[in-house]
Amino acid sequence: MSGNRAAVLGTGQTRHVAKREDVSMGGLVREAAQRALDDAGLAWSDIDAVVLGKAPDMFEGVMMPELYLAEALGAVGKPLIRVHTAGSVGGSTAVVATHLVQAGIHDRVLTVAFEKQSESNAMWALSIRIPFSQPLVAGAGGYFAPIVRGYIRKSQAPLDTGFKVALKDRLNALKNPYAHVREPDITFEKVAESPLLWDPIRYAETCPSSDGAGAMVIGSERAAEDSDRPVAWIHGTAVRSEPTMGAGRDRVNPHAGRECAKACYAEAGITDPFRQIDCAEIYVPFSWFEPMWLENLGFAEEGTGWKMVHDGTTALDGELPVNMSGGVLSSNPIGASGMIRFLEVANQVRGTAGEHQVPDAKVAMGHAYGGGSQFFAMWVVGSEKP
Amino acid sequence: MSAVTDAATPTTVLEAPHVMEFPYTRSTGPVVGAFLTGLRDRQVLGARDSAGRVVVPPPEYDAGTAEAVSAGDLVPVASEGVVTSWSWNPTPRTGQPFDRPFAWALVRLDGADTALLHALDAPRDAVRTGMRVRIRWAQETTGGVHDIACFEPGEAQ
Amino acid sequence: MREVAVVSYAQFATRREDRRNEVEMLLPVLREALEPTGLSTQEIGFTVSGSSDYLAGQAFAFVSALDAVGPWPPIAESHVEMDGAFALYEAWVRLQHGDIDTALVYAFGRSSPGDVARVLCLQLDPYLVAPLWPDAVSLAALQARALLDTGGADDKDLARVVARSRRNAQGNPHAQLAGDADEGQLLDQPLYADPLRKHDCPPVSDGAAVVVLAAGDRARELCERPAWIRGIDHRIEAQHVGARDLTTSSSTALAARKAGLEPSSVDLAELHAPFSHQEIVLTRALGLDEDRTSINPSGGALASNPVMAAGLVRIGEAAQRLMDGEGERAVAHATSGPCLQQNLLCVLEGDQ
Amino acid sequence: MTETAENDTTGPVTGIVTPIRLEYRYTPGTAASMFLRGMKQGEVRGRRCPSCSKVYVPPRAGCPMCGVEFAEEVLVKDTGTLVTFAVVNVNFANRVIDLPYVSAEVLFDGADTTTMVLLTGVPVDEVRMGMRVKAHWLPREQWDFSMTNIDHVEPIDEPDADYESYREHV
Numbered sequence A: 001m002s003g004n005r006a007a008v009l010g011t012g013q014t015r016h017v018a019k020r021e022d023v024s025m026g027g028l029v030r031e032a033a034q035r036a037l038d039d040a041g042l043a044w045s046d047i048d049a050v051v052l053g054k055a056p057d058m059f060e061g062v063m064m065p066e067l068y069l070a071e072a073l074g075a076v077g078k079p080l081i082r083v084h085t086a087g088s089v090g091g092s093t094a095v096v097a098t099h100l101v102q103a104g105i106h107d108r109v110l111t112v113a114f115e116k117q118s119e120s121n122a123m124w125a126l127s128i129r130i131p132f133s134q135p136l137v138a139g140a141g142g143y144f145a146p147i148v149r150g151y152i153r154k155s156q157a158p159l160d161t162g163f164k165v166a167l168k169d170r171l172n173a174l175k176n177p178y179a180h181v182r183e184p185d186i187t188f189e190k191v192a193e194s195p196l197l198w199d200p201i202r203y204a205e206t207c208p209s210s211d212g213a214g215a216m217v218i219g220s221e222r223a224a225e226d227s228d229r230p231v232a233w234i235h236g237t238a239v240r241s242e243p244t245m246g247a248g249r250d251r252v253n254p255h256a257g258r259e260c261a262k263a264c265y266a267e268a269g270i271t272d273p274f275r276q277i278d279c280a281e282i283y284v285p286f287s288w289f290e291p292m293w294l295e296n297l298g299f300a301e302e303g304t305g306w307k308m309v310h311d312g313t314t315a316l317d318g319e320l321p322v323n324m325s326g327g328v329l330s331s332n333p334i335g336a337s338g339m340i341r342f343l344e345v346a347n348q349v350r351g352t353a354g355e356h357q358v359p360d361a362k363v364a365m366g367h368a369y370g371g372g373s374q375f376f377a378m379w380v381v382g383s384e385k386p
Numbered sequence B: 001m002s003a004v005t006d007a008a009t010p011t012t013v014l015e016a017p018h019v020m021e022f023p024y025t026r027s028t029g030p031v032v033g034a035f036l037t038g039l040r041d042r043q044v045l046g047a048r049d050s051a052g053r054v055v056v057p058p059p060e061y062d063a064g065t066a067e068a069v070s071a072g073d074l075v076p077v078a079s080e081g082v083v084t085s086w087s088w089n090p091t092p093r094t095g096q097p098f099d100r101p102f103a104w105a106l107v108r109l110d111g112a113d114t115a116l117l118h119a120l121d122a123p124r125d126a127v128r129t130g131m132r133v134r135i136r137w138a139q140e141t142t143g144g145v146h147d148i149a150c151f152e153p154g155e156a157q
Numbered sequence C: 001m002r003e004v005a006v007v008s009y010a011q012f013a014t015r016r017e018d019r020r021n022e023v024e025m026l027l028p029v030l031r032e033a034l035e036p037t038g039l040s041t042q043e044i045g046f047t048v049s050g051s052s053d054y055l056a057g058q059a060f061a062f063v064s065a066l067d068a069v070g071p072w073p074p075i076a077e078s079h080v081e082m083d084g085a086f087a088l089y090e091a092w093v094r095l096q097h098g099d100i101d102t103a104l105v106y107a108f109g110r111s112s113p114g115d116v117a118r119v120l121c122l123q124l125d126p127y128l129v130a131p132l133w134p135d136a137v138s139l140a141a142l143q144a145r146a147l148l149d150t151g152g153a154d155d156k157d158l159a160r161v162v163a164r165s166r167r168n169a170q171g172n173p174h175a176q177l178a179g180d181a182d183e184g185q186l187l188d189q190p191l192y193a194d195p196l197r198k199h200d201c202p203p204v205s206d207g208a209a210v211v212v213l214a215a216g217d218r219a220r221e222l223c224e225r226p227a228w229i230r231g232i233d234h235r236i237e238a239q240h241v242g243a244r245d246l247t248t249s250s251s252t253a254l255a256a257r258k259a260g261l262e263p264s265s266v267d268l269a270e271l272h273a274p275f276s277h278q279e280i281v282l283t284r285a286l287g288l289d290e291d292r293t294s295i296n297p298s299g300g301a302l303a304s305n306p307v308m309a310a311g312l313v314r315i316g317e318a319a320q321r322l323m324d325g326e327g328e329r330a331v332a333h334a335t336s337g338p339c340l341q342q343n344l345l346c347v348l349e350g351d352q
Numbered sequence D: 001m002t003e004t005a006e007n008d009t010t011g012p013v014t015g016i017v018t019p020i021r022l023e024y025r026y027t028p029g030t031a032a033s034m035f036l037r038g039m040k041q042g043e044v045r046g047r048r049c050p051s052c053s054k055v056y057v058p059p060r061a062g063c064p065m066c067g068v069e070f071a072e073e074v075l076v077k078d079t080g081t082l083v084t085f086a087v088v089n090v091n092f093a094n095r096v097i098d099l100p101y102v103s104a105e106v107l108f109d110g111a112d113t114t115t116m117v118l119l120t121g122v123p124v125d126e127v128r129m130g131m132r133v134k135a136h137w138l139p140r141e142q143w144d145f146s147m148t149n150i151d152h153v154e155p156i157d158e159p160d161a162d163y164e165s166y167r168e169h170v
Helices: A023-041 A089-102 A122-126 A139-155 A161-173 A189-192 A221-226 A255-268 A287-297 A304-311 A333-348 B027-040 C021-036 C061-069 C082-093 C116-123 C134-148 C156-168 C184-190 C216-222 C250-258 C276-285 C310-323 D029-040 D163-169
Strands: A006-013 A047-055 A078-082 A108-116 A195-199 A209-222 A232-241 A279-281 A361-372 A375-382 B002-005 B014-028 B045-050 B073-078 B080-089 B101-111 B117-121 B131-135 B148-153 C004-012 C046-050 C077-080 C102-110 C189-191 C206-215 C227-236 C268-270 C329-336 C342-350 D016-025 D042-046 D072-076 D079-088 D099-109 D115-119 D132-137 D150-155
Touching: A006 A023, A006 A089, A006 A221, A006 A333, A023 A108, A023 A209, A023 B027, A047 A089, A047 C004, A078 A089, A078 C077, A078 C082, A089 A108, A089 A209, A089 A232, A089 A333, A089 A361, A089 A375, A089 C077, A089 C082, A108 A333, A139 A195, A139 A221, A139 D079, A139 D099, A161 A189, A161 A304, A195 C216, A209 A287, A209 A333, A232 A255, A232 A333, A232 C077, A232 D029, A255 A287, A255 A361, A255 A375, A255 B014, A279 A333, A287 A304, A333 A361, B014 D029, B014 D115, B027 B045, B080 C134, B080 C189, B080 C206, B101 B148, B101 C134, B148 C082, C004 C216, C021 C061, C021 C102, C021 D029, C046 C061, C046 C082, C061 C077, C061 C102, C077 C250, C082 C206, C082 C310, C082 C329, C082 C342, C102 C310, C116 C134, C116 D016, C134 C189, C134 C276, C156 C184, C156 C276, C189 D072, C206 C216, C206 C310, C227 C250, C250 C342, C268 C310, C276 D072, C310 C329, C310 C342, C310 D072, D016 D029, D029 D042, D079 D163, D099 D163
Parallel strands: A047 A078, A047 A108, A279 A361, B117 B148, C046 C077, C046 C102, C268 C329, D115 D150
Antiparallel strands: A006 A209, A006 A232, A108 A209, A195 D079, A232 A375, A361 A375, B002 B014, B014 D016, B045 B073, B080 B101, B080 B131, B101 B117, B131 B148, C004 C206, C004 C227, C102 C206, C227 C342, C329 C342, D042 D072, D079 D099, D079 D132, D099 D115, D132 D150
């Protein structure tokens, strides 16, 4: 732990859907924020500062939207910070909010992340053609599919590994009232027979494009002790970055991810993550990233993460449940996706996760990544004071 | 595409036009939607805030208390009012209400306590802070801020 | 609070830069800022930057800019889609934890590729205001008129601000606009965005700035005369310009109070006022006395305005003067949003 | 450039369309310009890092691993090794190529970074990591300041590269 103690006092999220046509952007962030306040038993006047996270401004066509959102975020007259670290932003945003409390500056910080992708089209925004550049990359899948192929080659993983991850996450999503993709009749065969978009990635192995928001109230030790609600103590946080295009950079098992996990565990006093961590929400936008990140995060030896998928270790009733909420594969409001990972594990250790609660979860990890697998944000939360 | 030579280095640096264009589809939510529905009906709505001010356009959330404003509580204000500030725009830009030099104005509509921003169609030497202006409605209103074509000098008709 | 100081500062000479891209602007500035500290990227405890995708016209502009840092082995790093001054705030917060002693802050922005006054329209309420495309110059001019209408300032006051900026900028090698214009000559210029003249508006600038922060004894090791941050705070107002009192800046006054500013003790102030009248609004909101305090000794944002870096430049310029022994106490200010919507105050003190 | 309501004309307004068009003058910077001028002449130019000696293609302003500016310019070959790839079966509004196509990451001989290019001349199900490929250039009169002067790469009659020789680029 670094600095003063901090804890999650409350969380909130929207029901993630393809298009939230009933609300403005202000209404969307507000819905998650209000739920977090209600969950924490707090009022708007209890909040000292606000930290907002969001992926590229082009998704909504609003430059630095936190300016326009000041009233919706209840931030008028308060400090308001806007974080943008690509796909990892939801996690990084929670870390910045945590820092404000750990630094002893504020007692209660509201942190919110959102994306309203239906205002534009994520595929368009991610594929804006820059002059002189190669127009070949077809969205995020086009970038990540060759990396997945690299993982399969390196690990010799069975080709159905990704299907199993997708099936698990889709089934988990059915227990999560906020999840976007709900397919009650999903089967292994349906995943395996879904269209091949970016070979080796099939349609059912990809994340949706969602409108949604997530929010948390992060409080000081004093605020946590004043609260009559269950809290999640923040045991460790870390962020790490590395360059996109570095020669010889390992994109399958990025150094920055390993370093980030190491730093986060060190702060949380974790020496054996597989034994000490009860469950995890990991940023998996394409199914194959579950085994890749299991290795990157030190839950499995390099080249063996796929085995934990096949033997059911990461299932909801497994030894290390992963993405109990259905994960990014089931809901992906890009800028919020990292924060949803973070708040879902906070709920797990608070015992408030609902139907997808892991019994007796005491220590849990939230993870986010972004860019070309180069930006990482993580935290470990626990039911006990660190 | 073009190439410009810079004397400072032997490198010829390239340059090309780059356009970012997208028709964003925005859902308005109840309060903005009610305001725009009002405009379509040639009616301006405001919201009474926690300080007792009638704010136009109505905010979705109160700046003072952060509480949600209810679309049902919006109140009509007049279509005419007074200029509280203005500026002259000598170089109209793409998308602005006029493609010739024009005035921007902040107008406090009668019944409101705050000012609404829009273009003012009046000769430069006629524009004054404190002048009375009215809304010139678009010939066809569709439920957008362009339903107000601009302000123009005078009282409502 | 833990003592944190600016120990090094460098900036790219602002101008319309049509050769280098963002990484190419940043590289030499990063080196220049790190060199006197002897620190490498890997030795820095935390790195954080500020920039805007919309200025560059491409999503993830900050991603390639990170290449300039050489973040290998991987570093602890973050980014705010805000002026670099807010990145510095984040770094200052991180240094309060006590487990790291140094931070690297950078910001960059190229305003010249697009029409920056029009690009900034996208900051406005996307439903009710942005569709009218009210450009940043027009909005600032509305604010200027509101100020002039109160009778508390006239166009001679605006000209005085500009003349001083140009004069001061003569001593700033990074400034874009400098000169010896007198107030009368300035007032002879035609009105542009009435009530503003062209010289009341900022130049279109491209630039980058880098600040190195260090805490406690580490600061004294790295710098002979660190510029200590005695207080830092920022506050935001609601956005709609028609619902705000544009003749004052309540968020600036509040941030100054929270940052512990004592106006009568300030030797120099670097105020992020892209438009001349905004300097007057800010000076008054802060309670600064021009006879006591040197305002914008660098020339300020009227002399060069690299959007997204201009606020960090204010902190850097103020700190550099303290490091050079040109004063004991300074205040630096950064702003964001239309008509001074969001404001950050940083109170600095030279090493005693 | 006005917004238009998405609604019928009688019910409450629930949505608007706000078109946004921004125009920029884009410069790729000095390093990329050097590369693109090479392309215009049918050359693949890279830059070598003075610190780690790696050759970047296309070159960037500086070495992202070392944080130093590049100095030496080097020519690399237009033959190379297919390091990894995706078979793309989905198209985008701004990109229309016949499907499926192979998006290949190629390590050109003499380079230390991979470049994404289109691969043709081989059935999709026969594409494999390690294949040796060569650039197929557009006709000389079509050359522009663009990477797309290399229209695609095609397999050449050489044995596949040993996996260990390109493993670190996968």
